[in-house]
Amino acid sequence: MTKPMDLRPDALAATHEVFNQSTALENHNLFAGDTALREGLARHGGSWAEADLQRYGEVCGRPDVIEWGYRANEFKPQFDTHDRFGHRIDLVRYHPAYHELMKLALTEGLHSSPWVDPRPGAQVVRAAKYYLHSQVESGHCCPVTMTFAATPSLQLTPAIAEQWLGKVHARDYDPRNVPHMEKQALTIGMGMTEKQGGSDVRANTTRAYALGAGGPGEAYELVGHKWFLSAPMCDAFLMLAQTERGLSCFLVPRWRPDGSKNPVQVQRLKNKVGNVSNASSEVELRGALGWMVGEEGRGVPAIIEMVAMTRFDCMIGSAASQRQATLQAIHHAAHRSAFGKTLIDQPLMQNVLADLQLELEGSLAITLRMAEALDHLDDAQQQLLMRLGTAVGKYWICKRTPHHAYEAMECIGGNGVMEDCILPRLYRDAPINAIWEGSGNVQALDVLRAVGKTPAVLDAWFAELAKSAGADARLDRAVKALQDEFVDLDEAEYRGRHLVDQLALTMQAGLLVQAGNSAVAEAFIASRLGGLGDRQYGTLPRGLDVRTIIERGRQDA
Template identity: 50%
Template sequence: MDTTHEVFNQPAPLADYNLFLTNKALRDALKFNAPQLQLAPLEHLGGVLGSAEMQLHARLANTNLPVLHTHDRFGRRIDEVEFHPSYHVLMKAAVGAGLHGTPWTGESASPHVQRAAGFMLFTELEPSILCPVSMSYAVTPALRGNTAIHAHWGPKLASLWYDPALKPWRDKPGVTMGMGMTEKQGGSDVRANTSRAVRVGSDAWGERYEITGHKWFFSAPMCDAFLVLAQAPAGLSCFFLPRVLDDGSRNAIRIQRLKDKLGNKANASSEVEFHGASAWLVGEEGRGVPQILEMGTMTRLDCALGTSGLMRQALSLALNHTSQRQAFGKPLVEQPLMKNVLADLALESEAATALAIRLARAFDHPQDAHERLMARLLTPVAKFWICKRGSHFAQEAMECLGGNGYVEEGGEGVMARIYREMPLNSIWEGAGNIMALDLLRGLRKGDAIAALAQELAPARGSDAALDRLADALPARIEAMATETEARRLAQDVALAVQAALLVQTAPPAVAAAFCASRLGGEWGQAFGTLGAGTDFDGVIARAMPQ
């Protein structure tokens, strides 16, 4: 027998495990931010999402890409995107878990924290189908700018039923929504939009317009409706644009092509043109920018949550591999230098989780002045720092798997998929510069510096490096006269808040290692450079996925 084909010293895939029960960092963050939260739904969701069956659906949805059909075989314009059946299985699971518009019903004690935890767990399985889910979450409160539309569509956006059919909203048990904001000449500068809206009358839904123009990024074009920006006589305005009109006819949305993206493959991002498409005004004419900023806040939260979930999954794959793979006489996880890398990744992942869940808590308490300021400040901070760390994190985790991590095949191919997905959350809804500048605007509000000090106060006295940073931040903020150092400030605010949270939620070994490395200088410029005094075994044991 030829023994060269015997396969050994290859790890078993990470499958059929509970994503929630094995995530101690997430469970401790929930205990701190929402102690009254009922965890049974998250435990159930974690079991479903960790199953081999759902992992197969995630792979199939990413390897069988969406296909655009502009016309039927008779030459009629249809503008439909066809998805693999696994895409719809995943969408049904995400909507059924209430990861879209359900928090706005206010039926649970901490709806935004609960939804945030579920969103993170789902991202570990498959992030790209969550684009329409995230947009449905973000646009739901914005629809209040048109009471008639909100009354009809709000309950269906919170429904736990997923129906992918293109038909009038009245005939569907649940709906999803997307957004169309950017145009090719402006990108993030939406004030440069050229799409035009012309008022043509009014009806039960309010002021009706016809929109002519285009959108350069129009994600999830099979959603039931979209909020779009267009120039009206009074200026840039927000409009509700349904995919199918009440009479069953298709609205005049022409899908030009699907984007060929680095990652996010299961999601159909598109370019579209509007040819006199029917739309209804949301809010006041000329007030489109404030509407988009409100929606952007929610999608930026999801960027931080999504990257945190991807970090956790990449870490879990690295730990699973190194625990089983033998090299130089013992498992990789027992090799001193690999311990340093894995522990460093575990610290980064837990800090990201702590900050993302803390931000979600702020949205559960809009009546609290401190929480409103935290939502204003921590949204750009978390979006900037967590997402900025994601690509570096994924590359290092992939390296733990060696060549197997670089292969787009089977269970190991998940790591390559994570690596390709990581840059998206940093770019989408405002790249790093936009987030840093947004933080500066937030810090210039009257009580912002005091609110940040209040947020850090419970951790004061626990670590000298954290105290030094907390002492220095107010003067740095007040002295910042230009934008040049805005990124550095966003980084340091993020690290200070992460450290303060870990002091309150994580075991002492984790908090001490984070403060010593990120704040105290016992760290290099790459993962795996923690100081020799780190409790490597304790940090790694806490992060183990099984």
């Protein structure tokens, strides 16, 4: 007989043993592991909510919640203009994961909590919770933010506020494509820009015609278009349109009070580089019903109440992106070895990781300080600080985030470029906040406009910086140089970005000094105000306590 073949694999054939790889960053508490956030919460008046944020930090680190973010981006929104019988429905269909994220956000009150319960520190706490939530997935946060930001605008017209705010503030989520009268919870969107104008909304051509006497709270018919209308399944939108007295603001519902479809007709969904879980659309207004919000001809001041809040949330969202990117990079470096040593123990990697954490520390510091100012808008000084702070913070944090995401991706290497890693999504989403709600140039011009119209905003800014005067000679010199630059505003528009850069950097440095962690403040000032000029991440000067800085961002899971 023939001897049976030995089919056992040779030991040399076992080539695939997985080792020296990082682990999935899940089953961890996003709040408990964030030293900068916990310290900032206490510093700015939000300690009363620490237990709730500990609970929610655990929620945001759950594997199933993290998975919702992946699925909502993998399965993009789909659009149906009509149903199978030929009725116009303008229906955007989302993956169930998107609805889970929306339900989570709204039941947690991320769209309404400071308006419903405006206790001291309410805005700080809401910012902290939104910061945790945004780290899971950012696209669905767009309608959450717009709903949150709509309240100040809707309050300009008491009759509208009385009818709508109860349902807008409700801690519930109803995604059905039915009239708002049939729902107990509503979301609000915004439509400002048109093809021909973009940020120049005064060039808008959409017209509004009074159906009766006209004026605040009265019904109008809108005819025109909107080039960008994000989250088109919101129940109503704040829109700008021209009347005989100029650009005015209107609340335009998706359905008329009689239950018929309001002709807010979606033409197509935008094919975006990022923010893909959130549908953005172009719409035609073919005689759409709307009610005037605020005074006639005062549409920009009316809707700017909303824009100020959306810009603030851009700061939070981009800081959250920086946190998640830094967290992923540090976690990877703690679990990966190369050239005989763990990455996190290698000096050059320490330089990069500490630099990423420093960027986040500055971003979070100015964001939480503006949240505190928002909690005290009955104080004139805080109102002035907020007026400049949202433009400066939105400009700086959002513009710094794309490169920050890339650098974190490089720390992870090849695995960081794979779509089953969160870094590619963070990288694609990062430019969105920088461009939407006013791009970098728009923010810089807004700062100059505020300084020219209300010089006291600069006084409030430098008064805040004065709280850290004398702590560091380099910071003092930078503040003095900035004050000198504002004395001579010749060619100010040309220098606009430079001026806003320095407003942001000096404020971040000053706030970090006030925060009291000497390792962080020293490293931030040495690298950002120490005369190093243009620099890449990972070029921190010698003599800094980088290990302490990295540990502030480290969270093993």
